[in-house]
Amino acid sequence: MMKAGDDEGAAGGRLGFLKQQDSDAKEGKTLSKLSSTPAKGDWTKASCPCCESKQVEPLVLVKLGGKVGPETKRWLIRLIGAQQKDGGAGLLAHPGEDAQSSIIVVSAPRCTLLRATEELGLCKTYHTGEMEAFSYNDRDNFRNSNNMEAFLTLAEREYIVKYELEGLRAQKDLRIPGLPDKYTLHNRDNIWQKLCSAGVIVDMFPLHNSEKLKQLKEAWYLGNQLSQPLDSVNEYFGNSVAFYFSFLDFYTWSLLPPAILGLSIAYFSGEVQKEMVESVSKSQSPDIQVDSGLMVSGHMIQAVFSMLWSTVVMELWKRRSATLSYRWGTLQLAERFAEPRPSFHGKLGVNPVTGRVELLFSEWQRDLRMLLVSVPVVGLFLGLVVVGMMCFYWGEAQVKQLHKDWDSYLSQTFLYIPSVLHIVYTNMLGNVYRNVAQALTEFENHREESAFENHLTAKVLVFTFFNNFAVLFHIAFFKQDVSLLRKRLASLLIVTQLVNQVTEVVIPFLVDRFISAPRRNEKEDDPQEDKFRNQRSLPPFPGLFAEYIELLVQFGYLSLFSCVFPLTAVLLLLNNVTEIRSDAYKICKLFRKPFYPPVANMGVWQIAFEILSFASVVSNCWLLLLSPHVQVWGQENGLSGGNLLLMAVIVEHVLFLVKFIIAVVIPDEPYWIRKKREHMEYASMWALRQMTLEARES
C-alpha cells in the first residue's frame, strides 16, 4: 500500500467539499448542463433533482497512481458521476484540490443510496415502527428516508459507494483515455478491476468522520463503561465489526460463571491449589497426595460444567445474534439475488433464480474444484505442520544427545536450534499457506462476497487452529502427560496473551506515536486535505481474522483443556476486559477505517465455535481419564484400565447426547423474531398472489 502523501499539490477547493449547492449557484447551471465534467475542485452534480443537497459528505477516498494523466482522471470522474443506466456508478465525485491531484473523493446521492439499500436487502424502520425490507418504490413510508445520515449508517453509506464502484461494468467495448490499448475494456468487463490492474487506482478506503469518531471513542473506551456502545459501533464501522465486539462482550460476560467456579475450586480444593502452584513454579513434586476419598474431584465438576456451559453459551449467542441482526436490519440480506462479486467469472447466461442475464458458473464445477484441489492442498499443509512438529521433536532429541556427548558451550547453543528452526518453519509455512488459501478460494470462484469470505476464513482457520493446538494435542493424546499439559497451558495462557497485547496494541501505538504522527502533523494549515493524507498514512486494518482467531484459541484452551487448569476462565476474563478496550482503541486510532459489507451473523466463526464446543467433550473425558485422581480412584476400587475407559466412554456419549439435546431444545432465534420473520414471509407470499392479480387485470 502506498504511504506517499505528497502529491496533492497546493491550495484550492478546501471548503468546497462541503458546499456543492453554493458553488453551483455561483458558477451558474449552464456549465453543468453542457458537460458532466465537473468544474475545478467541485463535486459532480447529482443527476436527479431530489438528490441535490447543500452539503455533500465525503465518504470514500480513491487514490490514483502517480502517473495517471488528467484525461484519465477526468474520464474516471465522469464515469463515477454518470447515471447507472448510462453505465456509470451514479455517485458524486470530487477531484480533490485540482484536476492534477491524484485523489478522487467520492460521495453518494440519495437515490443511489436508496436503490442500493433495496438491492442489498437491508431492512429499515417502517412508518409503523417495525423493521421491513426496504423498497425503493415505497421509500416515503420508511422513517428518515429523506435524511440519509439518519436512514443509513455511515458504514452502510461507505460500503454502498464501494459496492457501486466495484460493480462498474463496461456496457460496450471502450478505450480508457490516456491508457495504452491493452487496457481496452470489453463488454461486461469489470472496470474497477481493470483500472486497479492498470495501476490507475492504487488504493480506496472509507473516510473517518472525526466528530462521530470522537463521540464513539468517548462512549467506548475512554471512560470506565461496563457495556459497549454496540449500536454506535455498528453505525460507524458496520455490522461485521459490531458483531465481533458484541460477541466479545457476550463471551466475556459469559466467562463469569466458569471463572467463579474455577476460583472456588482452586480455593477449596487442596489438590488443585498444589497443581496450580506447580504449573507456574516449574517445579514438580513427584509424590502427589490425592484425597481420593471423594469420587468427584474439582476437575470433574469443572469439566462437566464447562462442557455444558459451552453449548448453552453458543445457543444463547445465536439468539442474541439474531436479535442484533434484526435490530441492524440484516435479517433478510439479498446477496444471493444481487450481482455477483466483481472478480467472479463465468459464462454469460440467464440466472434461473432472478431471470437476469449475468455471469454464471456451475455449482458442480465449484464443488469439484473444492473436492479435488482445495481439500487435498489444505490436507497437505496440515500434514506439513505435523511433519514440522515431528522434525522438531526428532531434532530436539538429537541435539540433547549431542549435548550429552559433547557437553560444551557450542553444544549448549545447539540446544536452541530446533526451536528456532521450528518457529521459522512454522512462520514461513503460515505465510505461504495464507497466499495459497487466497488463491484456492479465488479459484473456487464463489459468486457471493460472503461465500468467498467464509471459505477463505475456514481454510485459514483450520490451519491456524491446527498450528496452535498441534503441540497441546500431542502432549495430551500421545505423551499423555497431564502435568506437562498443565504447564504448557499455563505458559501459553499467560505468555501468548501478553505477547498478543504487545504486538497488537503497544507496538502499533509506539510506531504511530513516534514514527507516523510527527510526519502527519507537519502541515497544520490544511485541515481537510491533511485529514485525508493522515488517514492514508495509517496502515490498512488487518481484518477481524486475527481478533476472532484469538478468541477461538482462547475458547479452545478453555473448553478443550479446562479440566486441567481451572483458572483458565479467570485469566481469560481478565484478558478480555482489557482486550475490549485495546481492540476498540486499535480500530479507532491505529488503523485506516475498513470497509465491511452488511452481514447477518458471524458466518463461519459461529460454526467453528460450535465444533470446538463438541470436540471439548472428547478431550475433557480423555483428560479426566488420564488424571491421577481418577486413576488412583480406579485402583482403589479395583477397576481395571479397560473398565475406567469404558466408564469414560459412556460418560462421553451421555454428555454428547445432553449437549445435542440442549442445542436442539434452545431455539436459535427468540420467539418474537421468529414471528417477525414469519410475518415477512407471509407478507411476501400474499404480495406474490396479489401481484399476479394486478398483472392479470392490467
Place this chain on the structure above:
Amino acid sequence: MMKAGDDEGAAGGRLGFLKQQDSDAKEGKTLSKLSSTPAKGDWTKASCPCCESKQVEPLVLVKLGGKVGPETKRWLIRLIGAQQKDGGAGLLAHPGEDAQSSIIVVSAPRCTLLRATEELGLCKTYHTGEMEAFSYNDRDNFRNSNNMEAFLTLAEREYIVKYELEGLRAQKDLRIPGLPDKYTLHNRDNIWQKLCSAGVIVDMFPLHNSEKLKQLKEAWYLGNQLSQPLDSVNEYFGNSVAFYFSFLDFYTWSLLPPAILGLSIAYFSGEVQKEMVESVSKSQSPDIQVDSGLMVSGHMIQAVFSMLWSTVVMELWKRRSATLSYRWGTLQLAERFAEPRPSFHGKLGVNPVTGRVELLFSEWQRDLRMLLVSVPVVGLFLGLVVVGMMCFYWGEAQVKQLHKDWDSYLSQTFLYIPSVLHIVYTNMLGNVYRNVAQALTEFENHREESAFENHLTAKVLVFTFFNNFAVLFHIAFFKQDVSLLRKRLASLLIVTQLVNQVTEVVIPFLVDRFISAPRRNEKEDDPQEDKFRNQRSLPPFPGLFAEYIELLVQFGYLSLFSCVFPLTAVLLLLNNVTEIRSDAYKICKLFRKPFYPPVANMGVWQIAFEILSFASVVSNCWLLLLSPHVQVWGQENGLSGGNLLLMAVIVEHVLFLVKFIIAVVIPDEPYWIRKKREHMEYASMWALRQMTLEARES
C-alpha cells in the same frame, strides 16, 4: 365405528348423484332461488355460476347418527351448501336416497376447491410448465384450472372437503334444529366437533372411485411390475401414502448393495457360514475355530459398510423426497399461515404473523407442558418397560430354580408363565400408552395438524422402538453375548416378518372374504348406494404408523446389529418385495379409503431413521469389540482389553466424523430444486416490493 348399513331406505335419486344439471333444468330454477334447501335426492346448487357442472363427483360420505331428525339433516345440508362468507362450507351436499336416510354425500364446487388450494399453499403447474404456488386470482394461468379432476388429485379434492367441513365455525350464537339446548353453538365454536360430540355425525370417510381404483390396482400389484406407479398412488391416496410407498421402494432398492455384500461374505467366509448355521439350528459348538490370521473379518467389512451406507441412503432419500415434493406440489405448504386445526383452543387475539383474528396459544406454555408433563410421563412409561423386562428375567430365574427343585409336569408348565405374563404386560402397557400419548399430545395443543401428528408419532415411536429393542440391547450391552444376540436376531427377523405378513394381510383378507364379503354382496340391485354401504362396512384404515414402524424396526435390525448377522439385508430385501405388494393390496382392498392431508416429507420418520443411522455406529463398534474374532486377534497381538476398547472408541469417533461429513456434504435437495425454490423466494420478494408501490400509487 358403526358397521350398520341398513337404514338407507328404498329407492330414489340413484342416478341423481351424477346429474345435477339435468334435474335442475327439469325442476326449474325458481325453487333453488327461493330456498337453499335442496330438492329431494338432489345435489345442492353451487352458489356461483362458474361452478355449475353437469357431473358432480361424490367425494366424501358423512354418516349421521340413527336418531338424527330430518330437520337437523336439512339444516346440516343447508350449512354445507351455504357460501363461506355466510358461515357455510361452500360445498355441495346430497341427502342420499331421501331426506330420512342417515347419510349425506358431499362434493365440492370448483371455486371452493381453488380457494382451498391457495389456502393450503399447494403448487400447481403454471402455463409456463413450472410449478408455482397456486393463486386463486391468477387461476386462469394455471393449467387445467377449469377441470378439477385434472387440476387437483382425487385425494386433494377429498381432503379439501374434509378440511372445509371440519373448519366450520359458528359466526354467531346458534341453536341446532332438533338438538337439545345444551348443544347450542356459541360464536366461533367449531361446528363439526360439536356435531360429532352430539352424536349427529358418527362417521366421515372419502369415497372410492371404482374405475380409478381398478386402474391403480392393475398398475400397482396385479402384474409383475418392478416399479410402483407412485404418481397414481399420490393421485388416489394422497402424499402421505405416496411418500410411504416411495420410501419403501427406495429403501428396498437400496438394500441391494448390503444384500449382495452380505451374501458374498456368507459365501466366502467360513466363519460366518458356521455362525449362520449355528444361529438357525439352535445348536452351539463351543470350539470356534477362527481364522484370525486376517485382521479384517467379514463382520468388520459388513459393519463399516452398513454404517456408511445408512447415512448415504438417508441423504439420497432426502434429495428424492424433495424431488417428489416438488413434483406433487407440496414444497411450499402454507399450513402455518392457515387456520389452526379444529380442536386447537386458545384465546382470541390477533395473529402476529397473518394479522388475522383467531385463537392464539402461547408457545412457552406449550413448551412448558411438554417439558413438565409429556417428557416425564413418556420417561415413566419407558421405565415401566425396563421394569417389566427386569421382572421377566427375575421371574424366569425363579421359575427355573423351582423347576430344578421340583422337576414335575406342573413346574414345567410354570416355565411358560413369565413369558406369558411379560407378553400380556407389554401389550397392556402398549395400549395404555397409546391412549396416554394421544391425550398428552392433545394437551400440548398444537396449532397445526402436522405438528400434532409429528408429536404424537414421536411419542409412540420412541416407546414402540424401545419396546422392540430393549431385549436386544440388554443382550448386546449387559449380557454381552454375541451368539445369543445372533440367534435372537435371526428368529426375530424370520418370525416377526412372517407374523407381520400374516396379521397384516392374511387375516384381514380371510375376514374380508368369508365374513364381510358375503354380507356386502346381498343387494346387487342398487350399485351406487351399495358401493357406499360396502365401503362403510370395511374397517377404517389403521394409519401408516404400523407400516413405518415396521420399516424402522427392520432398519434398526439392519443398521444396529448388521455385523452380527450378515444376511439381514437379504432377508429384509425378500420381505420388502412382498411387503410392497401386500401393503398395496391392503390399502386398496381391505380397508376404507383414508383421508390424508398434503405433506412435504415423511415428517418425524425422517428424523427417526437418521438418529438410528447415527446410533448404529455405537452399537456396531461395540459388537465388533465383543466379537470373538477381534478378541482372539487382540490376544495374539498382545493387546489388552483396554487397548482394544481404545481402538474401538477411536474407530467409532472417526466413523461418526465421516458420517457427519457425508451428511453435510451431500446437499439435502438437488441443485435444480434449490434454484426453483430460490426463484420462488425471489419472486415473492420482488412482488412484495412491487405491491407496496401499487398500494402507494392507488
